[in-house]
Amino acid sequence: MVEIDEDPQMGFEAEEDDDDDELSDSELQEAFSKGFLKPGLNVPLLEPKKAINNVEGLKKCLTEFKKNLPWAERLDLTNYPAVDIVAKAEGRAQQPEGSEDVNAEDDFQREMYFYRQAQATVLAALPKLNKFKIPTRRPEDYFAEMAKTDQHMQKIRKKLLLKQAAMEKSEKAKKLREQRKYGKKVQTQVIQNRQKQKKAMLTAVKKYQKGMTDKLDFLEGDQDQKPKGSAAKKQINKKDPNSKRKYKDKKFGFGGKKKGTKWNTKDSHDDVSGFKAKMAHGKGGKHFGKGGKTNDQAESELHRGN
Known part of the structure; x- marks a missing residue:
């Protein structure tokens, strides 16, 4: 306890x-x-942090991992930016090396400072590399070793191909949908035009039946809708009938009405020039027997034939 x-x-x-x-x-x-804890009794005291700048310890750590390697192994350079060519061409005054003030908030100025510093580093490093006989140009037969394996790159290539195929399939489906939509629109428009023409035709027929008009122009509506150019071309290409056609038309006629041509008219009924008594009364007498006909039967058939 x-x-x-x-x-x-x-x-x-x-x-x-x-x-x-x-x-x-x-x-x-x-x-x-029990009431032993009261407000204001427990007040935390915040002590300010003390900045420790142990220069000796830092130098000691630096000497422990520092190695005196030649420059060809380190390739480290510290230099100021190169000369500002734009400012020099424009005749603007340039600040001396080490005293250039760069606004960190200005992205363009900051990036240009890094660019010019990289230029100065390249100009200073090339002579040293040539001095140590270190090549600075890639040979023509140089092939870089990739960090990723061929199997990994094949997987990436397969994935990219699948993605490309999916995109092409999506585009093709989109085009088909647009074509179907357009075809449906055209079909709807054609149906509407046909219904409109049918309605106009029925209206014209009703007017004609009621005697409101005596014109039959609505029967030639399809011909009127043809362009004038095609009608003129058809008229030009139309030729006169030849002699053979004219002879046949003269001999056989032009067709026309054939149904009911043998019906009796008033003139044919009154014309008795072709009447033959022998045929009408059958002077051969009455014929009896199998297949025979009486005079009355023959006369009735003759009248029916006329």
Whole structure:
């Protein structure tokens, strides 16, 4: 058991233990219930952080991992930016080396400073590399070793091909949808035009039947809708009938009405020039027997034929 004694300075019982700076949650709850914890008693004191600049320790660490390697192994250069050619061409005054003030918030100025510094580094490094006989140009038969394996690149290539095929499929489906949509629109328009023409035709027919008009121009509506150029071309290409055609037309006629041509008219009924009594009354007498006909039957058939 831990013995707790009352601390007159803090106003609550304190522990006599090694960890007397920290109290458990249960002990704090018990002290709060007894009224030992009051506002303003526990005030944290924030001490300012002390900056430690251990120069000797830093130098010691530097000497431990520093190696005196030749420059060809290090390839390190520290130099100022190259001369500003644009400012020199424009005749603007240039600041001396090391005193150029760059605004870090200006992206263009900052990037140009890095670019000019890289230029100066290249100009300073090339003579040193040539001095140590280090080649600075890639040979013609040089093939770089890729960091990724061929299997990995094949996977990437396969994935790219699948992605490209999916995009092409999507574009093709999109074009088909557009074509179907356009075809459906054209079909709807054609149906509407046909319905409109049919309605106009029925209206014209009704007017003609009621006697409101005596014109039959609506029957030639399809011909009127043809362009004038095609009609003129057809008229030009039309030739007169030849002599053979004229002879046949003269001999056989031009066709026309054939149904009902043998019907009796008033003139044919009154004309009795072709009447033959022998054929009408059958002077051969009555014929009886199988397949025979009487005079009355023959006369009736003759009248039906006329």
